[in-house]
Amino acid sequence: MAIEIKNASYAYPNGFMAVENISITIKEGERVAIVGQNGAGKTTAVKMMNGLNKPCAGDVIVDGINTKDQTTASISRMVGYVFQNPDDQIFNNSVKAEIEYMPRYFKLSEKEIEKRVNHAVELSGVEEYLDINPYDLPYPIRKFVAIAAVIASEPRYIILDEPTAGQDKFGLDILSSMITSLQNEGVAVLTITHDMEFAVNNFQRIVAMAHKNILADGTAKEIFWNEAVVADARIKKPQIGELAKMLSLEGEILFCDELVAKL
Amino acid sequence: MDSEFINSFRSYQKTGNFWLDLNPITKLNICLAFAFSALIMLDWRYGIPLCLACCVVALLAGKFKVFFDMYGKVCMIVILFVTIVRQIGMRTGNVTPFINIFGWQWYLESFVAGWDRITFILGFSGSLILFFATTPMRDLMYSFEQLGMSHENSFIMLASMQNIIDLKKASVTILESQKSRGIETDGNILVRAKAFFPTLGPLLLGAIASTEEKAIAMDARAFSVKRKHTFLRELAPASTTQKTLSIAAWVFCAATLVFRFIR
Amino acid sequence: MAKIELNDVSYKYPYTKNQALRKISYNFESGKFYGIIGENGGGKTTLCNLIRGLVPHFYKGKLKGDVLVDGTDIRDWNLDELSAQIGYVFQNPFTQISGIKETVFEEVALGLENLGVPKEEIIEKVTNVCKLLKIDDLIENNPNELSGGQRQRVAFASIISMETEMLIIDEPTSQLDPEGTRDVFGIIKTLKESNKTIILVEHKIDMIAEYCDEILVMSKGSIAFSGPTHEILSNPEIMEYGAMMPQSAIFGHAMADAGKPLARIPITLSEAVPLVKDRR
Numbered sequence: 095m096a097i098e099i100k101n102a103s104y105a106y107p108n109g110f111m112a113v114e115n116i117s118i119t120i121k122e123g124e125r126v127a128i129v130g131q132n133g134a135g136k137t138t139a140v141k142m143m144n145g146l147n148k149p150c151a152g153d154v155i156v157d158g159i160n161t162k163d164q165t166t167a168s169i170s171r172m173v174g175y176v177f178q179n180p181d182d183q184i185f186n187n188s189v190k191a192e193i194e195y196m197p198r199y200f201k202l203s204e205k206e207i208e209k210r211v212n213h214a215v216e217l218s219g220v221e222e223y224l225d226i227n228p229y230d231l232p233y234p235i236r237k238f239v240a241i242a243a244v245i246a247s248e249p250r251y252i253i254l255d256e257p258t259a260g261q262d263k264f265g266l267d268i269l270s271s272m273i274t275s276l277q278n279e280g281v282a283v284l285t286i287t288h289d290m291e292f293a294v295n296n297f298q299r300i301v302a303m304a305h306k307n308i309l310a311d312g313t314a315k316e317i318f319w320n321e322a323v324v325a326d327a328r329i330k331k332p333q334i335g336e337l338a339k340m341l342s343l344e345g346e347i348l349f350c351d352e353l354v355a356k357l
Numbered sequence: 358m359d360s361e362f363i364n365s366f367r368s369y370q371k372t373g374n375f376w377l378d379l380n381p382i383t384k385l386n387i388c389l390a391f392a393f394s395a396l397i398m399l400d401w402r403y404g405i406p407l408c409l410a411c412c413v414v415a416l417l418a419g420k421f422k423v424f425f426d427m428y429g430k431v432c433m434i435v436i437l438f439v440t441i442v443r444q445i446g447m448r449t450g451n452v453t454p455f456i457n458i459f460g461w462q463w464y465l466e467s468f469v470a471g472w473d474r475i476t477f478i479l480g481f482s483g484s485l486i487l488f489f490a491t492t493p494m495r496d497l498m499y500s501f502e503q504l505g506m507s508h509e510n511s512f513i514m515l516a517s518m519q520n521i522i523d524l525k526k527a528s529v530t531i532l533e534s535q536k537s538r539g540i541e542t543d544g545n546i547l548v549r550a551k552a553f554f555p556t557l558g559p560l561l562l563g564a565i566a567s568t569e570e571k572a573i574a575m576d577a578r579a580f581s582v583k584r585k586h587t588f589l590r591e592l593a594p595a596s597t598t599q600k601t602l603s604i605a606a607w608v609f610c611a612a613t614l615v616f617r618f619i620r
Numbered sequence: 621m622a623k624i625e626l627n628d629v630s631y632k633y634p635y636t637k638n639q640a641l642r643k644i645s646y647n648f649e650s651g652k653f654y655g656i657i658g659e660n661g662g663g664k665t666t667l668c669n670l671i672r673g674l675v676p677h678f679y680k681g682k683l684k685g686d687v688l689v690d691g692t693d694i695r696d697w698n699l700d701e702l703s704a705q706i707g708y709v710f711q712n713p714f715t716q717i718s719g720i721k722e723t724v725f726e727e728v729a730l731g732l733e734n735l736g737v738p739k740e741e742i743i744e745k746v747t748n749v750c751k752l753l754k755i756d757d758l759i760e761n762n763p764n765e766l767s768g769g770q771r772q773r774v775a776f777a778s779i780i781s782m783e784t785e786m787l788i789i790d791e792p793t794s795q796l797d798p799e800g801t802r803d804v805f806g807i808i809k810t811l812k813e814s815n816k817t818i819i820l821v822e823h824k825i826d827m828i829a830e831y832c833d834e835i836l837v838m839s840k841g842s843i844a845f846s847g848p849t850h851e852i853l854s855n856p857e858i859m860e861y862g863a864m865m866p867q868s869a870i871f872g873h874a875m876a877d878a879g880k881p882l883a884r885i886p887i888t889l890s891e892a893v894p895l896v897k898d899r900r
Contacts, residue, residue, distance in 0.1 A: 131797065131798070132799070166536040174537070174538060179530075182530050183534045183538065183559065184558075196539055229562060233711075247538060247539050260791060262658070262660045262864070288798050333826065337867075337892055337896075340889060341897070354875055354878045359760065495720070512720055515720035519720065520719065572678075573708070573710075574710075576699070576703050577703055577779060578703075578718070578731035578779075580734055581700040582703065582704060582734055582735060584734075584736040585736050587737060588733060588739075589733055589739060589743070
């Protein structure tokens with residue numbers, strides 16, 4: 095069970111080629127962060143994974159199904175994608191109704207609906223807002239509502255687009271524990287992020303994209319201590335790594351405890 | 358910085374084209390006068406030269422493509438529609454068979470009768486389309502503001518045009534976002550009806566929310582400060598020659614009226 | 621005299637149960653750079669709206685206590701005149717573009733046109749601001765077709781050109797990529813050098829650490845902490861109020877916990893490096 099992108103390219107209807115000949119495999123239960131500059135092709139690549147972008151060359155296979163053979167909606171039930179802006183998604187007049195929407199759409203039993211809603215609510219920390227109209231909530235909380243609504247569809251893979259934007263410390267803590275819980279349930283979590291601290295602290299595998307292609311794919315150390323990759327993908331080394339570099343320390347340090355132990 | 362571009366604001370906006378550089382109000386007067394003259398004459402011998410004249414002016418103004426994109430479509434629809442209606446209406450009397458299309462007999466007389474109507478509509482719409490194809494909206498609003506229209510109204514007009522473009526873009530994203538949580542948007546009527554609310558909801562709510570934000574943003578730009586405004590981009594006021602042109606156009610229109618009555 | 625004086629201020633939005641601001645007293649001095657951090661929904665944006673006069677002029681609701689801007693109560697200010705005094709830049713780069721201008725140069729000039737500034741002066745001011753904010757290569761572009769980061773820079777230019785004495789900047793980078801963020805912080809650095817009174821709400825704590833003179837930590841509608849930047853950002857308690865701590869400060873505390881304390885808790889990387897070198 096995996097998402098496999100095989101030598102796939104995608105061109106927008108206006109002819110603009112946004113990714114060229116990329117290949118990557120995302121296995122069940124993995125945590126992958128995709129980093130890189132705007133325009134590198136990150137969003138185009140993940141939109142191929144849930145069938146929104148059908149490749150113009152090559153194939154995308156999700157759990158054995160070629161995305162070309164099914165509608166975007168049916169692929170999306172396996173690969174959920176939470177867009178960057180929650181307002182593109184939310185339309186119900188209470189948080190509960192928004193989260194229940196997909197389970198009801200699938201015509202599940204009341205018991206199953208309740209189970210899924212409770213699970214999604216617990217992971218996203220929105221218990222206290224269930225009866226509130228999402229539009230009366232601050233933007234970062236609306237984002238959690240949008241995430242909960244996708245979790246309630248119980249996809250095998252979840253893609254989070256810039257989940258940390260505008261989040262405070264509490265929001266970041268909820269995100270971290272959500273990602274861990276999802277992984278424990280066997281759900282793969284992918285994220286597109288500009289927040290390097292978030293990437294190294296929560297994702298074992300980092301994919302750096304640049305120039306419409308995958309530049310490097312590996313552990314946080316392999317990516318962030320490869321100066322050529324950092325420069326070419328125009329990403330920033332996490333702060334602790336930067337401090338280690340300024341101190342000319344050996345050992346490709348990225349985490350606080352490593353640095354403390356070294357000194 | 359391009360000083361030529363910045364300097365262009367120091368004098369009146371000019372393109373060097375006689376028709377384009379006419380004051381919008383002068384242009385509006387001329388176009389309206391000719392549009393009404395077509396209505397008054399109601400004769401193909403007047404209508405056809407007027408249609409051709411509109412095309413020639415558009416060509417000379419260098420706006421033929423914009424003009425004909427719209428005008429060509431109008432011509433096609435009007436010609437087809439009026440011809441068919443006339444053919445259906447013409448059943449009795451002294452008629453000459455013209456062509457037989459799958460058992461439907463067309464008559465020569467109805468073509469001739471239709472022509473007067475067709476050329477009047479085309480002459481009328483040609484003049485108006487010529488006006489809008491050769492006058493940017495912002496120039497028209499500038500002229501109306503000079504005549505005393507409030508800048509709130511002018512803002513609403515101009516901003517709505519941009520809003521339509523923005524809403525189109527937003528609706529594409531919203532549709533993608535809803536597909537990505539598993540809502541089918543392609544298929545039979547019932548499937549599409551189900552997707553209607555999830556796509557329309559965010560669009561409307563988003564429009565309302567951004568209107569409020571825009572009000573705040575414009576407020577920060579001193580939009581409602583009660584002072585006499587200046588205009589960075591200015592158009593030349595109508596010269597005496599231009600005023601004479603406007604009056605001449607209306608005199609001509611009145612003359613057609615007189616001509617029609619004596620005939 | 622304080623630029624803004626808040627005295628026991630409480631505020632509740634219409635149709636809501638909870639107070640958005642509770643008994644806030646604080647003086648914002650002229651020429652200082654203030655950072656506001658803390659949990660979402662804690663009152664950061666409401667405080668901006670209050671100082672900006674949107675509360676209570678735009679959003680009605682119940683306002684108690686004194687809010688003085690340049691010594692005059694906010695209720696006696698005309699909102700329209702206040703906009704000529706206090707500039708405001710906020711998160712969404714898309715709604716801040718007017719949508720009625722076809723070039724960036726004209727977009728930046730819009731506020732000055734509304735203020736009735738003579739044309740020659742507009743051209744001069746807009747030219748200078750575009751150079752200062754390094755958007756001179758964009759002046760002929762259509763503002764409605766720019767990227768988010770570029771739009772945010774244009775939004776800054778549009779406000780800065782109006783030369784207000786005070787600026788309120790509410791999460792200017794939360795919707796931008798790293799490049800857009802870096803450009804915006806370049807602008808903020810330029811503004812700091814101009815000695816304006818600035819209030820900045822921002823989650824990117826390393827940027828706050830670099831530029832602010834004083835920090836306010838907001839939580840549940842009240843000011844939980846306030847004081848000089850170094851004192852506040854080196855205090856781990858702020859994390860319990862939803863505020864982030866700079867990575868350098870977290871590292872400083874971790875060193876102390878491991879029995880290898882630095883001479884003081886650093887809040888920026890450039891502060892941390894010599895402290896570590898001194899220890900070795």
